[in-house]
Structure formats: structure tokens, C-alpha cells
Amino acid sequence: MWLWLLRRLGQVIPTLLILSVLVFGLQQLMPGDPALILAGEERGDAQVLAQIRAELMLDRPLAEQYLHWLWRVLHGDFGFSWRIRMPVGELILTKLPVTFQLAAMSFIIGVVIGVPCGVLSAVWRDRPADWAINGVALFGISMPNFWLGIMMILLFSVQLGWLPPSGYVPLWEDPLMSLETTIMPAFVLGTGVASVLMRHTRAAMLGALSQDYVRTARAKGLSETLVVGKHALRNALIPVVTLGTIEFGRLLAGAVLTEQIFSIPGFGKLVVDAVFNRDYPVVQGVVMATALIFVTLSLIADMLYMAINPRLRTA
Amino acid sequence: MNALDVEGLCIDFHTERGTLRAVDRLSFSVAPGRTLAIVGESGCGKSATALAILGLLAENAETSGRISLAGQALTPQAQRAARGRELAMIFQEPMTSLNPAFTAGEQVAEALRLHEGLNPRDAMQRAIAMLERVRIPEAARRAKQYPHQLSGGMRQRVMIAIALACKPKLLIADEPTTALDVTVQAQILALLDELKRETGTAVVLITHDLGVVRDHADEVVVMYAGRVAERAPTAQLFNQPEHPYTIGLLGAAPRLDSRRARLASIEGTVPDLRNPPPGCRFAPRCPFALAACEALPALAELAPGHWVACHRAPLDAVIAA
Ligand SMILES: Nc1ncnc2c1ncn2[C@@H]1O[C@H](COP(=O)(O)OP(=O)(O)O)[C@@H](O)[C@H]1O
Ligand code: SF4
Ligand SMILES: [Mg+2]
Secondary structure, eight states, X not given: OHHHHHHHHHHHHHHHHHHHHHHHHHHHHSSSOHHHHHHGGGGGOHHHHHHHHHHTTTTSOHHHHHHHHHHHHHTTOOOBOTTTOSBHHXXXXXXXXXXXXXXXXXXXXXXXXXXXXXXXXXXXXTSHHHHHHHHHHHHHHHSOHHHHHHHHIIIIIIISOOSOSSOOOOTTTOHHHHHHHHHHHHHHHHHHHHHHHHHHHHHHHHHHHXXXXXXXXXXXXXXXXXXXXXXXXXXXXXXXXXHHHHHHHHHHHSOHHHHHHTTOOSHHHHHHHHXXXXXXXXXXXXXXXXXXXXXXXXXXXXXXXXXXXXXXXXX | OOSEEEEEEEEEEEETTEEEXXXXXXXXXXXXXXXXXXXXXXXXXXXXXXXXXXXXOOTTEEEEEEEEETTEEOOHHHXXXXXXXXXXEEOSOHHHHSOTTSOHHHHHHHXXXXXXXXXXXXXXXXXXXXXXXXXXXXXXXXXXXXXXXXXXXXXXXXXXXXXXXXXXXXXXXXXXXXXXOHHHHHHHHHHHHHHHHHHOOEEEEEESXXXXXXXXXXXXXXXXXXXXXXXXXXXXXXXXXXXXXHXXXXXXXXXXXXXXXXXXXXXXXXXXXXXXXXXXXXXXXXXXXXXXXXXXXXXXXXXXXXXXXXXXXXXXXXXXX
């Protein structure tokens, strides 16, 4: 177990390093000079520009900039946002809970819809109910989030006036309001997750239901509900749990567009604004934080996989 | 009263390439405490028969005929109620028949909780007692282990414990030792005999190994391509086989008594059940076939309890001539 963890960490560190180099390098390809953007009104003043460049180390060789940045990151310091004038670490920590709440809600919606639908469509394989569920799932996968989001706003906010069209209220300030502001984006993101989970659950359940141990369970006299819901599902969930963890990671990192549509001030909005403003420290920080979350989640996924799979746990 | 009566059982499978009759007018009975063996090559309908008795055939199967358990007709509802109680089965594949996600003890206890309404603790106690009874050493420790931590023989013992946990009237063992090595095979079969003596359970032992039949069965049904070829008390069958197929099988049975294990085989293969030969299904492989064999041979009683479906039976006269 410890050895395994060490080996995993051994894979993680080079991955993160390479990623950081890529982020640093690719920024150089972005058009637009950050110093020009930051100078604003005074962009004509060569002295101001030079001063900004010196302050931000933009006049130094790229390698030096990178090493300087890396050194500070290793000490837990992600630097200062050039634009918002706030430490990047703090910025990330204020935005993360928002995105986390959204991701968690989307994930719950995805699991609650996706897993039972997958089970049912496996049990009713090749019957109309199965086709219907698969049809809806295909729809869920192929429907663009921005379109669904806009449609929902039109229906629930503009037409019916039930929900606020955009904005965000933190959970700890007003839980009910908070749910009202996040339920639509969570649903938009959740449908995608539900579709993916449904398809994987269905495949895993079909595999499990054809196994000999399912026949044994029936021969024992168990009801069909127990046969499906206990004996088959317990095994089918093993791969689905892993996939679910990755899906959760994708929610944390990939809600950019949806956050924009619903004006949710989360991670997605932070990084988009930062890119447009050439706020490199923020971009770098967000990318690295996202990568770190991903890496951690996939580690959790593997550990969960071991925990629920007796073959690995006791091997 | 018999523990099991099967009368005129027919099983059809509807497939994309047409319907095949896997079992055709099969009849047999087993008394409590007795073992009936069903023997035949792979594909002759043994497992289909077993699953039909339990009511666990695939959805594309259609059955007809009568199956009664202790005199009671086994309707689908009755099968459902009887499974795991009066009616139990162990399968050929001990490696895959247990659920990999639950411990051995949990899988035995589950049946006890369901059928005897025991609480989880009592059920586990009884499960451990059952595991001891099927001679699993350190049963309490083994009960906490998962199937992958157990050997094939051990897993089959767990399967037997599950099957016998609720004292069934009938136990169907579908090739219970085929996947195991020879010494384990003998142990498992001896265990089944012993448990049968203690509980009075009737056993249907399905096998393709006549050596197993000789030592463990009271009566034998030899099946060929879904039909009964011959049915007789075990001693009678071995002393005086009458059906050419049985004689062929006896030639193919490994003979440990002659030191060199001999394995002769019957030439040819089992017919395609979608398109079987008319009349006697064994005719294409039968060294004794005549023109008359294009008509279906009826099952006739040559001696008390000895039934044969062959136009040329008794064969003694044929061989002597
Ligand atoms: N679900 C099914 N669909 C179609 N054919 C089947 C099905 N199950 C069994 N069969 C066919 O029925 C015949 C008998 O099979 P089986 O009872 O498993 O044989 P045995 O156990 O004697 O080896 C075989 O020809 C097999 O291919
Ligand atoms: S009926 Fe004819 S073909 Fe069939 S087993 Fe007897 S002799 Fe052979
Ligand atoms: Mg079989």
C-alpha cells in the first residue's frame, strides 16, 4: 500500500512539472503584451512600461521567470494577480468552494439519475424502456450545455419566473437562495454526467447480470430485486465508481462555459477573465490547482477502487 | 413418494437461426436419499434439464411436460418459492459461481437469513457451522474470506454449504467436480454422499464421467441429443449396457482399474439439434444402425427398471449372432 502510494507520487510529480513548463511556454504564444494591458492609459509611456516589465520580471529570460515562479510555488506561494492585486492562492481558495458546490450538486444529480437508469435499462435490455433511456442519454450527451442552459433560463426564469436567471449566493449566507441560484447550472452539468454514468452502469450491469454468480443468487431463491440490486449491482459499481470520480474532476475543471452563462463566480470565470487580461500568475495558478485536483481525485479513484474490490484489497 | 418426478419434459430454445429441441420427452424419478445420475456428452441437454427443474432457463426457452417436487406440481410460482429451500443446485464452475464481492460466510448466511428468517448474527453462526460441516478447515476464518482467496475445491464446498443450508428435498449437482482435479473431485463426491445419507436429500448428479456414476449413483439416465437412450439401475447398466451409445460411452470412460487409463471415443459428433437426423438420433454414429433406425425407437423396458430406446435391443442377440 505505501509502496504503491510512493510509486503513484513518483508518477505525479513529473506530470505536474511538465504541465507547468507547458503552461509557461504556451503563454508566450498568446498574442498581446501583458505590460501594455496593465499600463492602461499610460501605455504610451515607455518608462512606465519598462517599470512594469521589471516589476513582473517580464524583462528576464523565460527560463529565469519559470524557475523563479517554480521556486515560489514549491514554497506554497502562487504569486500575485497582476490585475486583481490579490494573492493567487487566496483567489483560488475563494473561488474553489463555489465551483465545488456546483460540481457536487451536478454530481449528485448525475448519480441519482444516471445509475438507476443504467440499472433499469440493463434489466430491460432491448425493450422499449431500454431504447427510451438510451435515447434520452444520447440526447443528454449531444445537447450542448450552453444551449440547455439558455433554454432553462428562458423557461424557468423568463417565462415562469421561478428561479433567478443568474448570479450566485454562497451556501453559508443563504442556503435556500444558494440552491436556487445553482440548481439550473447544476442540472445542465448533471445531465451530461447522468448520461455518461448511465451508459457505463448499463454496460457494467449487463456484464454482471450474465455472470454465473447471478444464476447462483437466483438458485438460492433471492428475489429479482436482490439479485439485481445486490449481487449484480455491487460488482457493476466497481468500475462505475472510478469513472464517477473522474467525472467529478471534470466537473470541477470543466464548468467554464456553464459558469459564464449563469454568471457563477467560480473557477471557470476566474480563468477566463485571467486569460483575457493576460493575468499570467492567475492562469498558471488555476491550471496547476486544477491539475492537482485531478491528480488527487484519480488517486482517490484508485484507492476507492481498491477499497470496494475485494480482489485488490485482500490480494 | 418420490422427491422428484419428471414426466415428458420437453425444452425448446428459440434462436435467431430457428428453434431447437434440446430435451425431448424426458422422464425420470428420484426417491428421497437416492442419487440419480444423468450422463451424456456435452450439449445433450443435461444442464438445460437441471435449469428447467429450478425454473432458471434463459428467456428464449419454452418447456412442456410435468415436473413435481415431493408430489407437488412445480409451477413457475412454486419453483420460485422452492428455490433455495426445497430445491437447491450446485454448478459446474466453482470459480465463477460465487459472487466475488461478498465473503464466503455472507453468501451462505444470506440463504439462511432469507429462508429461515435468522438475524445476521445467528445466520453467520449457522453459516460457519455449515462451512465446518462441508469440511472447510478453520471455518470461522474462511467465512471472512472472499472467493478469490479460496481454492476451487474450497469454493465448491462453499457452494455445497449454500445449497444444503436450508436442507433441500432435492439437490441438483451439475457436473460439480468437472472443473476440479482428481483428488479434490473424489473428496467432494464423498462429501455429497455423506451429506445425502445424513439429510435424506435426493440427488440428481449430472456428469459426463461414467466413473463417477459407478461409485455414486443408484440409477442412471443416459441421454443422447436431448433424448433418453437408456435408463437403468447403476449395476445393471454397467453389467449389461444395451444401447450402442452407452456401450460407446463405457468404452470412452477412463478405466482406472486397467492401470493405463484408456480413453477410447465414439466417432463422429453430436448432431445439430436444429436439424437432427430423423428417427434414432444416434444413427449417424451407430455401428449397429439399420434401415429401421430411420424410425424413432420407442423406450422399452427390457428388464425391470431397465429401459432402452433402440431398435436392436437387446443387443446380446445381435453381438452373439
Ligand atoms: N439459451 C440457449 N439458447 C439456445 N440454445 C441453448 C441455450 N441453452 C442451451 N442451448 C442448447 O441446448 C443444448 C443443450 O445444452 P446443455 O443443456 O447446456 O447441454 P449439456 O449440459 O448436456 O452439456 C445445446 O445444444 C445448447 O447449445
Ligand atoms: S436405434 Fe438403431 S441407430 Fe439407434 S442406437 Fe439402436 S441400432 Fe443404433
Ligand atoms: Mg452442462
